[in-house]
Amino acid sequence: MNNSEIKKILQAYRPEIDQLEDEKIKKALEAAANNTEIKAFLDNELEFDSAISQKLKSIQPPADLRNKILSIVETTENDLSKPNLLSGKSVTTNNIVWWKQAMPLSIAACFMIILALGVVFINQTKINKQHDELNLLIQAVAENAKNSPKLEYKNNQLVELTRFLNDSNSPSPNKLPKSIEDLKSIGCVTMDIKGHPMSMICFKGDRLYHLYVTEQNKLPDLNNNKPTINNWGEITTAAWTINNQLYILSAEGDSNVYNDIL
Amino acid sequence: MTDINNKSHNLDFKDLVDEYYTPLFRFGYSLSKSEDAAGDLTQQTFYIWAKKGDTLRDASKVKSWLFTTLYREFLRIKRKEGTTTTFEPEIMELELPVVESNIVTVLDANDTVKCLQEVDEIYRVPLTLYYLNELAYKEIAAALDLPIGTVMSRLSRGKSQLKSIILEKERNKNEIKTSNL
Numbered sequence A: 001m002n003n004s005e006i007k008k009i010l011q012a013y014r015p016e017i018d019q020l021e022d023e024k025i026k027k028a029l030e031a032a033a034n035n036t037e038i039k040a041f042l043d044n045e046l047e048f049d050s051a052i053s054q055k056l057k058s059i060q061p062p063a064d065l066r067n068k069i070l071s072i073v074e075t076t077e078n079d080l081s082k083p084n085l086l087s088g089k090s091v092t093t094n095n096i097v098w099w100k101q102a103m104p105l106s107i108a109a110c111f112m113i114i115l116a117l118g119v120v121f122i123n124q125t126k127i128n129k130q131h132d133e134l135n136l137l138i139q140a141v142a143e144n145a146k147n148s149p150k151l152e153y154k155n156n157q158l159v160e161l162t163r164f165l166n167d168s169n170s171p172s173p174n175k176l177p178k179s180i181e182d183l184k185s186i187g188c189v190t191m192d193i194k195g196h197p198m199s200m201i202c203f204k205g206d207r208l209y210h211l212y213v214t215e216q217n218k219l220p221d222l223n224n225n226k227p228t229i230n231n232w233g234e235i236t237t238a239a240w241t242i243n244n245q246l247y248i249l250s251a252e253g254d255s256n257v258y259n260d261i262l
Numbered sequence B: 001m002t003d004i005n006n007k008s009h010n011l012d013f014k015d016l017v018d019e020y021y022t023p024l025f026r027f028g029y030s031l032s033k034s035e036d037a038a039g040d041l042t043q044q045t046f047y048i049w050a051k052k053g054d055t056l057r058d059a060s061k062v063k064s065w066l067f068t069t070l071y072r073e074f075l076r077i078k079r080k081e082g083t084t085t086t087f088e089p090e091i092m093e094l095e096l097p098v099v100e101s102n103i104v105t106v107l108d109a110n111d112t113v114k115c116l117q118e119v120d121e122i123y124r125v126p127l128t129l130y131y132l133n134e135l136a137y138k139e140i141a142a143a144l145d146l147p148i149g150t151v152m153s154r155l156s157r158g159k160s161q162l163k164s165i166i167l168e169k170e171r172n173k174n175e176i177k178t179s180n181l
Helices: A003-011 A023-034 A036-057 A065-078 A102-146 A158-167 B013-032 B035-055 B059-081 B101-106 B109-118 B121-132 B137-143 B148-180
Strands: A184-193 A196-204 A208-215 A228-232 A235-242 A245-252
Touching: A003 A023, A003 A036, A003 B148, A023 A036, A036 B013, A036 B109, A036 B121, A036 B148, A065 B013, A065 B035, A102 A184, A102 A196, A102 A208, A102 A228, A102 A235, A102 A245, A158 A184, A158 A196, A184 A208, B013 B035, B013 B059, B013 B109, B013 B121, B035 B059, B059 B137, B109 B121, B109 B148, B121 B137, B121 B148, B137 B148
Parallel strands: none
Antiparallel strands: A184 A196, A196 A208, A208 A245, A228 A235, A235 A245
8 A cells, every 4th residue: 555545544544443454554563653644643533533523513403403302202102194304394295105195095905994894784784695595595495395296207217317317408406315316216307496507306205305406506605515405384394415415305204204214 | 332233133213213213313414414314314214123124133233234224214205316426436546634633622513524425425425434432343344335445445435525525615614714804
């Protein structure tokens, strides 16, 4: 390092601030210790710096500045948009994009909550309505079964009955419990109950069983592991859904009527 | 002076204000040349801290963060006003003027700050931080997002300008005194 470079380094050196482990400063100070001209330069710089620092540090902030700053915390916590500066200007929301501002965010949050509650309410209403419709349908099926509908096509082979229903573009069972498949089939009929195209297959076991099948469409899901049992006086129904089809089995008797087949 | 570096991450806002609002105001005053603007800059800096300070994980960086934030706010306002200085004036490497420290001693604080405020902004910013004695020159470099070598050069040139301005003022004063005799 030449003297000019050394002086440049020493110009930026403050004994109480800048660290001596800095290699450049270390070397410059060593040079100053061995060179009277550089030493004089350093002494003069340090005196000058000290005098300027003292003058700068004698500048005092306005008496109320501290309290104004401390009120920022409350302002920040309470209302980001309140002006609180010496100049009276608001510094808070101008640079904050609208979706980050407290008020629009709150409104948006409230709107979302209302919307969510609305959706839940509408969904719940819809679900309730669908369940009501299903219950009415099951009840209508029970009524139909009680009147022993006339069979349209008679055959002891379930596969033949299914083929008939398919050919008639009527719902046919896709999946049946083995216990029902094992029952003796008698015949089938197609009909419309409460606007739902439906097929009925009549089985003979220890009593007559009427199995109604329809496409589930907008009807709600039912637990297909455990059929929904309803008693309608003389008639008891067992309903379940599987593969987008609704099955309603109807038989005379109480809920025990299905103990052996479901 | 409390050593902020040893404080826990859970910095108390009041302690932070007590520790730094004065040097920040001085820095803002030197930058803006206005007491009101310096107050606004200081408040805005702490306001930003109140909002975003908890994202600063390293407590040892708080001091630099505050000075950097104030400086950036100053630049932001200047940009808005369209008065940003983006060029570094050509300066010939002259022999440094020698200013006796007793000349500075007789200047009052306002005169000294006025002299400092006459230094080109590009040099005045690191020079003010240097004289506030709050940040090491490496921290000044980090705060201003400048290489250390650039900060050293600007300090050197800034000091040179400051000395020239002080000498010029002193000369003018003496001339006025002489003409009044």
